[in-house]
Amino acid sequence: MISLAGRDILHHWAKYVFTGVGLGLLIGVTLSMAGIYRGMVDDAQVLMRGSGADIWVVQQETLGPYAEPSNLRDDVYRAIVGMPGVAEASNVTYLTMQIRQGERDVRVMAVGFEPGHPGEPPFLVAGRRIVRSHYEVVADVRTGFRLGERVRIRRHEYEVVGLTRRMVSSSGDPMVFLSLKDAQEAQFLKDNDAIVNERARTAANPALNRPGVPGLLDAILATQAASRSVNAVLVRVADGHDPERVADDIRRWKHLEAYTRAQMEEILVAKLIETSARQIATFLVILAIVSAAIVSFIIYTMTLGKVRELAVLKLIGTRNRTIAAMILQQSLGLGLIGFVMGKTVATLWAPYFPKYVLLLPGDAVRGLLATMVVCAVASLLAIRVALKVDPATAIGG
């Protein structure tokens, strides 16, 4: 038996192709939305893997450092590093900020780390690691910074000495790595006017500027200008130790919050991007409904356009299931054309998205299945119309 659907598609190929292209663009948007969600999840996982930490120690009763602000004294790590099961512990700071680059502002997450410890970028794609104590940065390539370029962060200029890749915050901002001291200063040090004002206020306070106590005021002023806070302590657990157990110990004995990798993943994926994920899911449902409506309308219109042929087919003995299969195949054919088009455009335009778009083969397969289901459902109305065509209408009178 010849394929009636195939012949009809070939006969109306231009109509099919153009409709398929339109549908494909819609499917492309759908796949891209799914890719954006996957990209967000992947960014979160890369962020965790890239930090090299097994445990994140943060301020008590916070979800820090990525989901909520967290503030710890920078000597807390000393107490942690001495605990059983802890191989390494180091301070880190995270600060989302704008960096001026020529005529444009680049939104970045500035990460302060101690070279050679957790928090350092795991690999470079160009340049070298930070070797000086100050004024050097390693940047993610998505910042657009070039090696040797000088960028201004707060009150100092820094030289870009290395480039890394796929190091972005949970909100997709590319990371800039700098030494912990520089990062602390950038994050916690007040501006000069504020320092002058604070000094004046402190000096005007008779309780802090008492006669007969030399050095008291200077000591107090020195503490005000110092930056001794960090956002988190990253802990690497020694081989053979259970991170869960070590985290429990930190919570119990150090009165700090400690998250294992699984818990941090839960925070990043389930909590931090939950709203975005729901937003994307809603959008995907809307796109699926719009796609179904378009396919349904097209197939329905095409079916109405061949009522007479359908009546003749039925009159000469074509089975209802052959006619239903023809319409179903046409709908699926349209979906297939649309999917191929959609997958192609989604792949082509993915690199141009500001955020990472991760198109997984599994999502493509799921997308194809969903498209086929949507097209099958969309063909039902047209099939209903076709099956109701009375073969008698082929005979005049």
Place this chain on the structure above:
Amino acid sequence: MDMPAIEVRGLSKRYGEGDAAVDALKGVDMRIAPGEVVGLIGPSGSGKSTLLKCLGAVIEPTAGYMALGGRTAFDGGWKIRDLRSLRRDNIGFVFQAPYLIPFLDVTDNVALLPMLAGKSNREARRQAVELLEALDVGHRAKAAPSELSGGEQQRVAIARALVNRPPVVLADEPTAPLDSERALNVVRILNRMAEQYRTAIIVVTHDEKIIPTFRRLYRIRDGRTYEEAGEGRGV
């Protein structure tokens, strides 16, 4: 007369019920032998199309008896469950317009019926091409219906009606859109095919050009048929 290809006795068809009921057919009788071509004439609204639809097993008569190709199809009710197969295997249709399937080429338009009957594509196409050649349209076998002239399209429609060698062909004003020469040519073909395949053909027509060609006519008036001898001038 041999066993008739079409035998109809007291066939009636009522549309609607109660006061709104309309009797479109009121006891039609017909008997047509294999290989015979008869005309069915009558004014508009006389019941021609209703009779054709009953004979074509697309609407159910209200009462009466109907046998097609020696098989009882209707006797107070359908005697054959699968009307689709009955139509496919026993009845060929030729319409006022050819109604060829626009997305199939000429060969496949004709071959579709044997394919639906379960024949292989190759065998169905062979049969179709053979018939198309017999109808002098073999050279257009690969053409799309839209590329054919009106006369060629109607010949392809006739080939489609005959390809399964049905005992009965119902032609509903097959010459209406054609000029005299082409109309007579279509009648000539129908006569030739009826004789060659022993098919009984009923031609519903208003066409004054072709009415004189029939040897036998059924005139239908107010839902009743009246048999008349035609002029039988031939073509």
